[in-house]
Amino acid sequence: MQHDSITPYKSDSEKHVQIAKMFDNISNKYDALNSILSIGIHKGWRKKCVNRLKILQPQHILDVATGTADFAIECSKLHPKKVIGIDISEGMLNIGRKKIQDKKLDTIISLQQSNAETADFTDSSFDAIVIGFGVRNFQNLEKGLTNLQRMLKPEGKLIILEFSFPKNTIVKWFYNFYLFKLTPFVGKLVSKDNRAYTYLAESIEAFPNNEKLVAILKNCGFTKASYNSLFFGVSAIYEASK
Ligand code: SAM
Helix, strand or coil, rough: CCCCCCCCCHHHCCHHHHHHHHHHHHHHHHHHHHHHHCHHHHHHHHHHHHHCCCCCCCCCCEEEEECHHHHHHHHHHHCEEEEEEEECCHHHHHHHHHHHHCCCCCCCEEEEEEECCCCCCCCEEEEEEEEEHHHHHHHHHHHHHHHHHHHHEEEEEEEEEEECCCHHHHHHHHHHHHHHHHHHHHHHHHHCCCCHHHHHHHHHHHHCCCCCHHHHHHHCCCCEEEEEEEEEHHEEEEEEEE
16 A cells, blocks of 8 residues: 555545644653653664764754654754754644753744645755654655755755664564554553554555665655664664755
8 A cells, every 4th residue: 555545544634634633642642652662762763863963063953743842852962053843733742842841942942833745944944854753644755855855955964763664574573563463552552542553553564664765865856865774674764965
């Protein structure tokens, strides 16, 4: 099945409407479930991504699909002038705003409701753009990536952190069990949303990862696109320039 036709609720609403509703539904439990299901490993992955931006010393950073703002908060460690986080789920943003306030980062980080595919920041306005576990949920992947390329400064860097699928047969067997059995069971139990964590598994399986996503990035106007696998290939960091 085509990745962009995988939707959470399989209803008539457009994908972005279903995605926003799903993340609104699970927003209160999102951070806890992330930590339970990844045994905290996801934090180290965001750190790795941010380390790749150190040399660039970005002053203006856009965190796309910021959710509860973990990536934006990690980016603030680079001492930028401004980090803007955008997301389509107001429920996720509200949790993020609270975390930013508690950490007294509200002079650096601001969050706003906006769709990556239609966000209208001026051309070439960000030194770096990051996206953690967001591109897989775009309604139109190419439209979203092309819009991000437009907003990136020349020589600016795009970093994508996204789940992928291991190639090794034995790892794949364990990952399939984890993704299609354990994750939906725990996810449903904790979040009370029947579909969110089944959608997670289905969307990861269908998403064009590794070399395929690199090719799509190049088609969307990015240069020097590459990827590195993390943790036996269950996730990957993609890096591209304008
Ligand atoms: N980046 C955060 C992190 O690393 O934990 C949150 C990731 S969460 C799995 C995915 C987020 O992407 C959700 O908050 C969802 O609302 C957002 N999202 C999905 N499609 C989007 C789009 N087209 N534009 C902006 N945000 C989007």
